[in-house]
Amino acid sequence: xxxxxxxxxxxxxxxxxxxxxxxxxxxxxxxxxxxxxxxxxxxxxxxxxxxxxxxxxxxxxxxxxxxxxxxxxxxxxxxxxxxxxxxxxxxxxxxxxxxxxxxxxxxxxxxxxxxxxxxxxxxxxxxxxxxxxxxxxxxxxxxxxxxxxxxxxxxxxxxxxxxxxxxxxxxxxxxxxxxxxxxxxxxxxxxxxxxxxxxxxxxxxxxxxxxxxxxxxxxxxxxxxxxxxxxxxxxxxxxxxxxxxxxxxxxxxxxxxxxxxxxxxxxxxxxxxxxxxxxxxxxxxxxxxxxxxxxxxxxxxxxxxxxxxxxxxxxxxxxxxxxxxxxxxxxxxxxxxxxxxxxxxxxxxxxxxxxxxxxxxxxxxxxxxxxxxxxxx
Ligand code: DAV
Numbered sequence: 001x002x003x004x005x006x007x008x009x010x011x012x013x014x015x016x017x018x019x020x021x022x023x024x025x026x027x028x029x030x031x032x033x034x035x036x037x038x039x040x041x042x043x044x045x046x047x048x049x050x051x052x053x054x055x056x057x058x059x060x061x062x063x064x065x066x067x068x069x070x071x072x073x074x075x076x077x078x079x080x081x082x083x084x085x086x087x088x089x090x091x092x093x094x095x096x097x098x099x100x101x102x103x104x105x106x107x108x109x110x111x112x113x114x115x116x117x118x119x120x121x122x123x124x125x126x127x128x129x130x131x132x133x134x135x136x137x138x139x140x141x142x143x144x145x146x147x148x149x150x151x152x153x154x155x156x157x158x159x160x161x162x163x164x165x166x167x168x169x170x171x172x173x174x175x176x177x178x179x180x181x182x183x184x185x186x187x188x189x190x191x192x193x194x195x196x197x198x199x200x201x202x203x204x205x206x207x208x209x210x211x212x213x214x215x216x217x218x219x220x221x222x223x224x225x226x227x228x229x230x231x232x233x234x235x236x237x238x239x240x241x242x243x244x245x246x247x248x249x250x251x252x253x254x255x256x257x258x259x260x261x262x263x264x265x266x267x268x269x270x271x272x273x274x275x276x277x278x279x280x281x282x283x284x285x286x287x288x289x290x291x292x293x294x295x296x297x298x299x300x301x302x303x304x305x306x307x308x309x310x311x312x313x314x315x316x317x318x319x320x321x322x323x324x325x326x327x328x329x330x331x332x333x334x335x336x337x338x339x340x341x342x343x344x345x346x347x348x349x350x351x352x353x354x355x356x357x358x359x360x361x362x363x364x365x366x367x368x369x370x371x372x373x374x375x376x377x
Pocket of ligand 1: 144245246247249347
């Protein structure tokens, strides 16, 4: 079979998509409780106390929808690669910690950070996700062989000792108390070592906006700044979110000059200045169509705004999210609806389930007017 020549290059979430990785639900587990997951799972969630392999029927349904996404993208001429799942129902044992199972490889966006010609495996804070990058190893090897300019990178592996977490951080507290803590930038992860999830990093050309939250600390952002010296790393946070993890159901760029913000998690005024100074408009996202997430799901109903942009005028939206689809029509987009809620419990929505390999376009400077105080220092 003729091998397709791979080119790795992607600087943002909105330029024309040509090649992407779509996750797989196979063998996904609900990991046992650990400090980082405790803080993420609401106390009234149906996931509390559950762990082990997810029911096969739910895996099959999720895989059908992930396959449909693959077909939709391939039908539009976009190359799609898939990870190689491993047996996630195995313990992770390191000199510093152990946990009884891993997680899965449905959301490549969480672990793989593509910045230009580089794909970087993130130093994630969940112990159960320590080996997740292995599911992408075969693909990375192939890209490395195909593209002489591809930079195959790995952030320093975190140790994830107990020092990386605040003990009992979220035990028995109300939502109001959670909101107070997160607004004060008091998160379960400490500053003991660099930690970030790739999905906390919003790429807009030369500027990378990083959410400070449960999964990403300031030390992680400092590491990113030194690792990407030609970029500007900005710290953002969204006080209305009691479980701040991953920026892609909170702050979503749609095309140059336009960002959609979760109306319950508004970017604070002082952090908006850089967008205003460069004529970027921030619009509230439409409300979700659902009142609750599907069963055994980590994420909130705001996966409604976790969309996959194919180019400046085309977007894939979950098929039941009527309000979100209407908003995209009003903004001048062609909307491609796709049923995807059965995949949500496995790690998120359409953006989470994908990771960029190639988008047409170069590293643009969309924010030539910088505002003091936003960059990590
Ligand atoms: O609103 O639950 C989900 C982000 C998943 N990557 C939320 C955030």
